[in-house]
Amino acid sequence: MKKHIQDLKVIENQAINSQYYLLKLRASGTLPEILPGQFAEVKVDKAPNTFLRRPISVHDVVYDKNELHLLIEKKGEGTITMADLQEGESLNLVYPLGNTWSIPAKTESVLLVGGGCGVAPLLFTARKLAENGIKVTTLIGGRGTANLLRIDAYKPFGEVFTSTEDSSHGETGFVTQHSVMQNLQAFDAVLTCGPEAMMKALGKMAQEQKVHCEVSLENTMACGIGACLVCVQDTKEGHKCVCTDGPVFNVNDLKW
Amino acid sequence: MVNTAVNLNGLKLKNPVMTASGTFGYGPEFQDFIDIERLGAYIVKGTTLHPRQGNPYPRMAETPSGMLNAVGLQNVGVDKFIADIYPNIKDFNSHAIVNVSGSQVEDYVETARKINELENIPAIELNISCPNVKEGGMAFGTSCPAAAEVIKAVRKVYSKHLMVKLSPNVTSVVDIAEVAEQEGADSVSLINTLLGIAIDAKTRKPILSTITGGLSGPAVKPVALRMVWQVAQAVNIPVVGLGGIMTAEDAIEFLLAGASAVQIGTANFIDPAITMKIVDGIESYMLEHGFEDVNELIGGMITE
Ligand SMILES: Cc1cc2nc3c(=O)[nH]c(=O)nc-3n(C[C@H](O)[C@H](O)[C@H](O)COP(=O)(O)OP(=O)(O)OC[C@H]3O[C@@H](n4cnc5c(N)ncnc54)[C@H](O)[C@@H]3O)c2cc1C
Numbered sequence A: 001m002k003k004h005i006q007d008l009k010v011i012e013n014q015a016i017n018s019q020y021y022l023l024k025l026r027a028s029g030t031l032p033e034i035l036p037g038q039f040a041e042v043k044v045d046k047a048p049n050t051f052l053r054r055p056i057s058v059h060d061v062v063y064d065k066n067e068l069h070l071l072i073e074k075k076g077e078g079t080i081t082m083a084d085l086q087e088g089e090s091l092n093l094v095y096p097l098g099n100t101w102s103i104p105a106k107t108e109s110v111l112l113v114g115g116g117c118g119v120a121p122l123l124f125t126a127r128k129l130a131e132n133g134i135k136v137t138t139l140i141g142g143r144g145t146a147n148l149l150r151i152d153a154y155k156p157f158g159e160v161f162t163s164t165e166d167s168s169h170g171e172t173g174f175v176t177q178h179s180v181m182q183n184l185q186a187f188d189a190v191l192t193c194g195p196e197a198m199m200k201a202l203g204k205m206a207q208e209q210k211v212h213c214e215v216s217l218e219n220t221m222a223c224g225i226g227a228c229l230v231c232v233q234d235t236k237e238g239h240k241c242v243c244t245d246g247p248v249f250n251v252n253d254l255k256w
Numbered sequence B: 001m002v003n004t005a006v007n008l009n010g011l012k013l014k015n016p017v018m019t020a021s022g023t024f025g026y027g028p029e030f031q032d033f034i035d036i037e038r039l040g041a042y043i044v045k046g047t048t049l050h051p052r053q054g055n056p057y058p059r060m061a062e063t064p065s066g067m068l069n070a071v072g073l074q075n076v077g078v079d080k081f082i083a084d085i086y087p088n089i090k091d092f093n094s095h096a097i098v099n100v101s102g103s104q105v106e107d108y109v110e111t112a113r114k115i116n117e118l119e120n121i122p123a124i125e126l127n128i129s130c131p132n133v134k135e136g137g138m139a140f141g142t143s144c145p146a147a148a149e150v151i152k153a154v155r156k157v158y159s160k161h162l163m164v165k166l167s168p169n170v171t172s173v174v175d176i177a178e179v180a181e182q183e184g185a186d187s188v189s190l191i192n193t194l195l196g197i198a199i200d201a202k203t204r205k206p207i208l209s210t211i212t213g214g215l216s217g218p219a220v221k222p223v224a225l226r227m228v229w230q231v232a233q234a235v236n237i238p239v240v241g242l243g244g245i246m247t248a249e250d251a252i253e254f255l256l257a258g259a260s261a262v263q264i265g266t267a268n269f270i271d272p273a274i275t276m277k278i279v280d281g282i283e284s285y286m287l288e289h290g291f292e293d294v295n296e297l298i299g300g301m302i303t304e
């Protein structure tokens, strides 16, 4: 797949709450083919201490409008600066980068589990799965209601469940304690992104119940294209680059 | 038409722009963004006799104008390079140069001997300056006797262009450069990364798994320029300058300081097409300032 370096125009930058925002971008020409789970390396201007690009997942793609949507959490200078981008400004992206999910053939039903901003790569995933006639169930978790993102966006693709640690929405506790998780074998695959502790716990449950499970990792990066080797994850086959061999890994391949 | 070609002691480059080892993969990683054949040369990843996994993650820490890395020479090893990678890069109409690294003299020698057999690799860059490996690496580049020993030994088995990459982590880079010249190096390149540390004040822990790492990017440019200038005055072999080059203007500053060619490193991470902009930018500079031959710029800093 050809990678591009392009300026995209900001068409909308919508604050979800004080911590998260949805950034909608438009390409001047036709968007390249993008696979669910892939990401972009975003260049942040006007942030003097942000030297490197920032890896951000593809949240959604609207091909007929050449729109690319990003869902971003304010973490530090880079992501805080991007929260102030105005309509009409441009943003330089290197994309699409990384691999995609590899669900088994004959998959009929998939569970998507997103923790906090980890729901980011799952919306385009849900859209593509649904297009292929696969049943999608989504579980969104977070500390409180403010950390449950984009619930309504997932609803057109299937049933959506929630859980919060502070009991403010859905079931109480971690996503791994949610009732849909108690019968994982109802799904052919579980795809997840979120805090590492969450993905590890979930991965372990999936392994115990012998359900295919893939996780999307967020190791820090420099180049994003397999040239610098700083983003490595220790796997059963040695160090692999999260930017090119990932970000999606089968949990069985990791040394978790 | 301006002349951008330079001659590094017999190694002819169509222009003075190369890429720096460890920042450009093996080259094909950048093919979607640039035309590799428009590079003067490109230097591939540090290659060792045996495959290496490198250091544990995390091995990168960002700084306001650069980054620390502690990759530790992760590479497939010279045999796999020859079998799997060389066939894919040997026909580019540019020069692929292999960065040869090691932890013992015998390893450097054996790797250089193997690379010497490859018809389309016209040069090696001997890395005696990697700060990220426990044994060897930088140890060879920070003492004159150790540098002399490894360069002499490699020179015996390597018949093509031998470029020696120098460490800035020394009291006198000129001393090491002079040793390289005496032991038969055809050129020297500098600088490798500057040893540094990043600490997370919140957790009170080091960010890198190895505690120390190598600093690169614009933060090191003034130091690199100074060292290139000092070395260019001291030796008669060509000097290849690098360290923090982000723009064509930065590259020209290195030429003015006395470098005959430059390498682009960390800048490739910020803009994977940067090398083409620098190639074009050097030409534009020459046209704008009335230079017909890039060689007129080399060592052209006006001091009086
Ligand atoms: C493939 C990939 C996809 C991603 N997708 C998204 C996304 O869709 N939306 C989103 O909001 N974020 C995403 N991230 C994370 C995002 O890249 C980081 O949050 C961002 O780079 C932080 O930059 P900053 O300048 O705001 O903060 P910084 O100032 O760089 O960091 C702020 C704090 O967060 C820590 N931190 C930064 N990056 C990481 C990391 N990768 N892992 C652990 N700790 C870190 C730092 O140590 C620091 O304490 C993704 C990361 C990867 C690798």
Ligand SMILES: Cc1cc2nc3c(=O)[nH]c(=O)nc-3n(C[C@H](O)[C@H](O)[C@H](O)COP(=O)(O)O)c2cc1C
Pocket (backbone or CB within 6 Å): A228, A229, A230, B020, B021, B022, B023, B045, B046, B047, B069, B071, B073, B099, B127, B130, B165, B191, B192, B193, B215, B216, B217, B218, B220, B242, B243, B244, B245, B263, B264, B265, B266, B267
């Ligand atoms: C991620 C990374 C990996 C590197 N790997 C090597 C290497 O294998 N061999 C080597 O000689 N130098 C290596 N270097 C050093 C660069 O080639 C270069 O000397 C240094 O980064 C300074 O140039 P820059 O500021 O333009 O990046 C590496 C640098 C970085 C950032």
Ligand code: FES
Pocket (backbone or CB within 6 Å): A220, A221, A222, A223, A224, A225, A226, A227, A228, A229, A230, A231, A232, A241, A242, A243, A244
């Ligand atoms: S970020 Fe450079 S290799 Fe992955």
